[in-house]
Amino acid sequence: MAPNSVRYEGEAHPRTLYDKIWADHLVHEADGVSLIYIDRHLVHEVTSPQAFEGLRMSSREVRRTDCTLATVDHNIPTSSRKNFKDTKSFIAEADSRTQVVTLEQNVQEFGLTYFGMEDKRQGIVHVIGPEQGFTLPGTTVVCGDSHTSTHGAFGALAFGIGTSEVEHVLATQTLLMKKAKNMRIKVSGKLAEGVTSKDVILHIIGIIGTAGGTGCVVEFCGDVFENMSMEARMSVCNMTIEAGARAGMVAPDETTFNYLKGRPLCPKGKDWDKAVEYWKSLRTDKGAKFDKDIHIDAADIAPTVTWGTSPEDVVPITGIVPDPSQATDETKRTGMLRALQYMGLEPGTKMQDITIQKVFIGSCTNSRIEDMRSVASVVKGKKVSSGVEAMIVPGSGLVKKQAEAEGLDKIFTEAGFDWREPGCSMCLGMNPDRLKPQERCAATSNRNFEGRQGPQGRTHLMSPAMAAAAAIAGKLKDVRELLPEMQATNGKMAEPTKSMDFYSEPIDWTAPKEVQEPPSEGVAAPTSAGMPQFTSLDDVVACPLKKANVDTDCIIPKQFLKTIQRTGLGKAAFFELRYEDDGVTERQDFVLNQEPYRSASVLIAGDNFGCGSSREHAPWALNDQGIRCIIAPSFADIFFNNCFKNGMLPIAITKDIVEELWTHAEAKKKLTVDLTKQEIRREGCEAILFEVDPFRRHCLLNGLDDIGLTLQKAEHIDSFEARRSSTFPWLDGPRYSRMKAEVRISTAKSSSFYTRVAKGFLGGLPASDDRPERPPAAQLILSATGNAIERAVRVAQDLKEEGDAEIIRIRTQTVAGSNQGGQVPQVLITVKAKSKPHAVPVMVASKGGAKEGSNGKQGTDW
Numbered sequence: 001m002a003p004n005s006v007r008y009e010g011e012a013h014p015r016t017l018y019d020k021i022w023a024d025h026l027v028h029e030a031d032g033v034s035l036i037y038i039d040r041h042l043v044h045e046v047t048s049p050q051a052f053e054g055l056r057m058s059s060r061e062v063r064r065t066d067c068t069l070a071t072v073d074h075n076i077p078t079s080s081r082k083n084f085k086d087t088k089s090f091i092a093e094a095d096s097r098t099q100v101v102t103l104e105q106n107v108q109e110f111g112l113t114y115f116g117m118e119d120k121r122q123g124i125v126h127v128i129g130p131e132q133g134f135t136l137p138g139t140t141v142v143c144g145d146s147h148t149s150t151h152g153a154f155g156a157l158a159f160g161i162g163t164s165e166v167e168h169v170l171a172t173q174t175l176l177m178k179k180a181k182n183m184r185i186k187v188s189g190k191l192a193e194g195v196t197s198k199d200v201i202l203h204i205i206g207i208i209g210t211a212g213g214t215g216c217v218v219e220f221c222g223d224v225f226e227n228m229s230m231e232a233r234m235s236v237c238n239m240t241i242e243a244g245a246r247a248g249m250v251a252p253d254e255t256t257f258n259y260l261k262g263r264p265l266c267p268k269g270k271d272w273d274k275a276v277e278y279w280k281s282l283r284t285d286k287g288a289k290f291d292k293d294i295h296i297d298a299a300d301i302a303p304t305v306t307w308g309t310s311p312e313d314v315v316p317i318t319g320i321v322p323d324p325s326q327a328t329d330e331t332k333r334t335g336m337l338r339a340l341q342y343m344g345l346e347p348g349t350k351m352q353d354i355t356i357q358k359v360f361i362g363s364c365t366n367s368r369i370e371d372m373r374s375v376a377s378v379v380k381g382k383k384v385s386s387g388v389e390a391m392i393v394p395g396s397g398l399v400k401k402q403a404e405a406e407g408l409d410k411i412f413t414e415a416g417f418d419w420r421e422p423g424c425s426m427c428l429g430m431n432p433d434r435l436k437p438q439e440r441c442a443a444t445s446n447r448n449f450e451g452r453q454g455p456q457g458r459t460h461l462m463s464p465a466m467a468a469a470a471a472i473a474g475k476l477k478d479v480r481e482l483l484p485e486m487q488a489t490n491g492k493m494a495e496p497t498k499s500m501d502f503y504s505e506p507i508d509w510t511a512p513k514e515v516q517e518p519p520s521e522g523v524a525a526p527t528s529a530g531m532p533q534f535t536s537l538d539d540v541v542a543c544p545l546k547k548a549n550v551d552t553d554c555i556i557p558k559q560f561l562k563t564i565q566r567t568g569l570g571k572a573a574f575f576e577l578r579y580e581d582d583g584v585t586e587r588q589d590f591v592l593n594q595e596p597y598r599s600a601s602v603l604i605a606g607d608n609f610g611c612g613s614s615r616e617h618a619p620w621a622l623n624d625q626g627i628r629c630i631i632a633p634s635f636a637d638i639f640f641n642n643c644f645k646n647g648m649l650p651i652a653i654t655k656d657i658v659e660e661l662w663t664h665a666e667a668k669k670k671l672t673v674d675l676t677k678q679e680i681r682r683e684g685c686e687a688i689l690f691e692v693d694p695f696r697r698h699c700l701l702n703g704l705d706d707i708g709l710t711l712q713k714a715e716h717i718d719s720f721e722a723r724r725s726s727t728f729p730w731l732d733g734p735r736y737s738r739m740k741a742e743v744r745i746s747t748a749k750s751s752s753f754y755t756r757v758a759k760g761f762l763g764g765l766p767a768s769d770d771r772p773e774r775p776p777a778a779q780l781i782l783s784a785t786g787n788a789i790e791r792a793v794r795v796a797q798d799l800k801e802e803g804d805a806e807i808i809r810i811r812t813q814t815v816a817g818s819n820q821g822g823q824v825p826q827v828l829i830t831v832k833a834k835s836k837p838h839a840v841p842v843m844v845a846s847k848g849g850a851k852e853g854s855n856g857k858q859g860t861d862w
């Protein structure tokens with residue numbers, strides 16, 4: 001198999017980097033829905049408990065333990081671990097402790113590699129993946145976390161998923177997806193001194209808005225990104241999700257390869273050379289088409305800070321707090337007024353006059369070694385302003401170790417910073433690090449949503465250097481004014497250490513578990529059940545929620561994410577909007593507290609509903625509250641997907657119609673949402689037609705869950721994995737033995753020939769020039785169509801009789817015929833190796849079946 005990203009002669013269409021990675025991971029495609037293979041799966045404690053529980057309930061295993069890496073980050077305290085014995089005794093808060101302990105149990109039960117609190121490689125999930133070389137160019141990377149986009153800095157297709165999708169990936173190593181649009185953001189020129197990657201991404205979000213990238217995968221290109229370090233690229237890609245995009249990526253180049261070389265999970269030796277050769281092909285072709293194109297001049301970017309409660313609320317540090325009366329749009333104006341009230345700011349105030357009480361340096365955006373160095377160069381020899389509490393939280397145990405080796409910790413503590421242990425910390429305050437009500441914070445994190453860092457807390461986002469400058473000044477400050485002092489300081493700082501000294505420790509990678517198959521019962525098609533059906537909601541009053549950019553932190557705040565259940569979250573829905581500060585008394589001005597909206601099953605909201613975090617707790621909470629359908633002009637991608645997985649219907653429809661429906665709902669008139677006919681009906685009005693993806697509609701109408709459907713494609717996944725093992729062997733975990741291989745049987749050769757081929761695989765394949773030695777396959781799939789079926793059965797029986805394998809499953813189905821068209825019967829027989837590997841004559845399996853090796857040295861060509 002040649003990688004799809006390598007152009008074939010005569011190929012017509014130039015392709016983008018995203019197109020290429022997509023093509024290289026396509027397992028199967030039908031009715032516009034693609035089954036995409038996932039190379040790397042990162043897991044943390046918040047979004048995984050319900051997924052593991054789902055596996056347990058359906059007796060499923062983790063398909064690729066060698067491609068899954070788990071850690072804890074969100075809930076853990078960042079206080080000293082000097083007296084750490086175990087998480088049970090260390091984590092005081094009961095729900096946080098339960099989530100961490102549950103992950104510890106799950107990784108043990110399912111055999112996953114895990115960096116726990118006692119392991120110095122533990123850290124924020126998006127810091128440890130790249131650090132270990134787990135994230136590689138050209139891979140697909142997922143995690144139940146929206147900031148998975150970070151990994152796109154390596155030229156990987158990396159995106160956040162909800163918990164149902166986490167379960168899907170654990171069980172199948174794939175995802176059912178629709179291809180996104182291509183968007184290019186080019187920043188040309190040279191950044192001015194004092195302007196960093198964080199300023200670049202904040203500036204971009206200010207221009208395109210938090211919904212600017214919705215439905216798109218963004219490729220960042222131009223000199224600015226080419227000249228950035230890997231860590232700077234990570235900060236940019238990290239916040240692509242704040243621009244609404246599914247993923248952001250930068251094409252891999254020498255900077256990428258230099259960063260990766262030698263990391264524990266990177267390919268080595270010949271595999272490294274092969275990998276680099278492939279990675280170099282991962283560039284957008286000349287003339288490739290982008291659906292959206294943005295061009296920005298680097299000279300326009302200043303150190304940038306946020307003033308409001310959305311990452312798009314940005315101004316240059318030299319600017320002023322904007323005036324809502326200048327807003328053209330009514331929803332926008334109301335949003336700005338609310339943001340200013342929440343932030344305690346007056347229009348026209350100079351940003352540099354805003355005083356702060358807290359500084360938070362950390363999060364998956366800015367907690368890497370370069371961020372630490374940048375802060376040190378600002379604060380060395382200075383003191384944190386009196387009245388300001390400043391904390392600095394490294395992204396991982398290895399970042400901490402390296403910073404300490406460079407003496408940065410001393411610089412921080414001497415300046416009055418609190419130097420903490422790694423974790424998400426005050427980025428969202430699921431652990432004890434939180435803002436007090438009305439406290440104002442200069443933060444290097446990525447979200448300034450209401451209540452994000454603590455109820456009623458006020459967050460201003462900025463770069464590490466800017467946050468450091470604010471800590472010293474006690475108010476927001478233009479770091480460029482400190483440049484001469486910083487330059488002098490830099491000369492006196494210790495030489496940066498070679499990071500490789502710290503990152504090259506071997507990983508004791510968890511050995512894969514034996515593949516467990518259901519007992520052989522003839523045709524054993526997995527069932528697809530378990531999702532509630534949705535057909536129609538008849539004669540209901542809908543609830544008008546006249547608000548744009550409703551983020552998932554607002555739909556369900558962090559304190560409710562600590563559950564390990566999917567249900568019981570109804571009370572948490574819109575918690576801050578719904579209750580007074582006591583958390584009990586209902587706010588009368590909130591629409592869901594008013595009759596007849598209290599029990600509404602349809603919600604009509606503003607633009608970009610569900611933006612921000614990937615938490616599936618958001619649709620779970622809405623569902624429990626009774627909301628089954630949400631109508632809005634646009635939705636954030638992850639939230640939109642998560643709804644369907646829970647039997648809920650999100651309808652994207654034009655702004656005009658939404659406004660019409662708001663008026664209708666405010667008049668307390670009823671409507672019907674009919675999925676069968678795809679229409680919204682109101683008495684005396686013309687029906688409003690709406691679009692739904694046909695696959696999603698089918699699943700909703702029939703209550704089908706994705707995992708069951710995907711498992712019906714198991715043989716496609718098996719053969720994809722076999723191809724991946726031979727084309728990209730470096731993607732298999734170090735101890736991964738090829739669990740399954742496929743022998744396609746045709747009428748071209750005798751059954752005894754195929755029996756010998758099968759034995760070859762069960763015994764392992766010797767090395768050849770283009771293939772390293774392959775370990776024996778634990779299982780073989782003998783596949784055949786039409787007339788060759790009889791031959792496949794013969795081969796299976798021979799293997800059984802000769803004591804080489806036992807038959808564990810026989811599955812029959814119909815597939816599209818290759819030549820004549822139409823449907824033909826197909827049989828898939830799974831056999832399991834019985835004896836130890838033994839030497840056999842070498843065979844070559846080829847696309848159309850198998851042929852005998854002439855000199856015993858040929859490799860496989862699937």
Ligand SMILES: CC(C)[C@H](C(=O)O)[C@@H](O)C(=O)O
Pocket residue numbers: 046047074144145146147160428561612613614615616
């Ligand atoms: C907990 C997790 C689902 C969430 C995310 O998806 O982003 C968190 O990391 C956040 O930053 O809000």
Ligand code: SF4
Pocket residue numbers: 073074124145147363364365423424427428445446
């Ligand atoms: S955004 Fe914050 S909470 Fe979310 S993964 Fe990053 S550091 Fe953790």
